[in-house]
Each structure stands twice: as C-alpha cells, then as structure tokens.
Amino acid sequence: MRWFIPLFAGMTVSQTVPAPGTIPMMRFECSQLVHDRIDPLVNPGLTPSPHLHQIVGGNSFNATLAHDLPTVSTCTSCTFSEDFSNYWTAVLFFRAQNGTFHRVPQAPSEGLKGDGGITVYYIPDAKNKTSVTAFKPGFRMLVGDAAATTPQPARKVCHRCMPAKGDNSNINCGAPDAQELPGKPCSGGIRTIITFPTCWDGRNLDSPDHKSHLAYAEGSQANDVGPTGTCPASHPVVIPQVMYEVIWDTQGFNDKSLWPADGSQPFVWSTGDQ
DSSP states (O other): OOOEEEEEEOOOOOOOOOOTTSOOOEEEEEOEEEEESOBTTTBTTOSSOSSOEEEEEBTTOOSOOSSOHHHHOSOBSBSSTTOOOEEEEEOEEEEOTTSOEEEOOEEOOTTOOOSSSEEEEEEOOSSOGGGBOOOOTTEEEEEEOTTOOSOOOOTTEEEEEOOSSOOOOOOSSOTTOBSSOOSSOOTTOEEEEEEOOOEEOSSOSOOTTSSTTEEOOBSTTTTSSSSOSBOOTTSOEEOOEEEEEEEEOOGGGOOGGGSOTTOOOOEEETTSOO
16 A cells, blocks of 8 residues: 655644543644645655645645745644644545546544544643653654555554444544455545654654654554554654544445446545555
8 A cells, every 4th residue: 555644743732631531632623725736845846746635734835845834824724723734645536437537525524623624633642741742843754655566564544434423433543444445335434544653763853755753653552542652762752643534525436336347446546556
C-alpha cells in the first residue's frame, strides 16, 4: 500500500480535562479548504504536483514554504479557531466499471459539524502528562511513501467499513480495521485513521525526507492511542500524538452495478495506489 500524509504544525497544544476513565485529547473538525495539486512540503514550488491533495486549515496555504504558514494565516477552516496549521492527505477516487474516475467526497465525523475535510486529534500521554513536549513553531512531518510499490508496514494507518451510524469504537486500528480498503459497499462510508509518530530527536523541526527526525514508539504499548510505548534512544523526546480521522462518503458508489465487472475493490488513491 502506498500512503502519503503530510502535516505542517505550528501550534501549541492545550489539554482538556478528561472524564474519569477516558483518554484526554483535543479533537476538532477541519472543513475542506481546497483540493489542489500542490504540495509545499514534498514538492515545493512545483505546480502542479504529481498528485491531488485535500487540504484543510489556515488560509495562507500555497505551493511553497517560504514563510511559516501559520504565522501568516488570518483564519482557518478548523473549528479550533486558534489553530492556523495546515493538514493534507491524498484524495480517494472511485473507479467505475466504464473506466471513469470520481472523487469520493469527505463527510464530518459522527457528532461533529463541518464541510468534509479531516477530524484532527492531538493526544497527550494520559499517564505522564509532564513528559510530553509541545510542538515548536514551524514543525513539519510526513507519514507514508507515495512512491512505494509494495505494501508498507501499517504503523497505524488503517481503514474501516462503517455502519450507517453508531460506530466510534477503537480508533487505534484495532479489529475490524484493516490496512486494505474495504472490498464491499459500506453504508456509513469508509473511515481512514492515520496516526503520526510520537518520538522526536529533540533538535530538528524537519528533515530531508520529512520523516527521519521522528520515530514511532516501541514496546508492547506502542499501538495504544496516544504517545505510549518507549521512545528509541535516537529519538528520546515524547511529543503529542497527532491523528487524522477521515470519513470518505462512499454511499453514492454503493450500487454494485457501477463497480468493476470482475468485482474487484474499486477505490484508488490519487497517488495511483489501491
């Protein structure tokens, strides 16, 4: 599987007071800002970029990172109005039986209001609140590899065939989530969860591949929600876990007569991957 998810963060993370027995987190909806073939992180200044993205967040987003975007933005498509960061992902398409491609729209997560886009989570460590370091202004990171041609380790990127309503369970890629996109119609659309690394080298706000300054935690708790597990010695600084939740509204494509004649899974990413 090829999956490409960049993040540009330039905010300080606050923390809400959790109810007993729950994980403290900040969760907010970011409506659609634009769909465009630009990627200032991986392909700065290149227009058009190799593939289409859906972008949410601050209104200064453009094809380059000549400035710190959040410091220039004057408004945001996110309901958390203090966050001028930008978040973007690849776009999902439906490949119809007649060979045409149709962009799959996004829907807000259950219980939230918005115009498509992404639900963004910032999750601190529920047990060691003082050990988590806030993101520094200008921090950038990326998950996935748009050029990969073979399946990659899941590392908490997963998909779920959603019921019409009432499924908000286990956002940590537990069953019935899978690395592959569902091969059947989903009455509530497809939910994609993308979780970012929680271990930082403590020095670099970015790296040439936009990933090497970060690492995923290790150990038996590494797959729990939040910055759990043990950070490797090379990346000892714990940062909040950023997580995306994207609801792809596939209900308009549930008619099996539209699917490929061989019954194969019909959804494809803008990177060209299925």
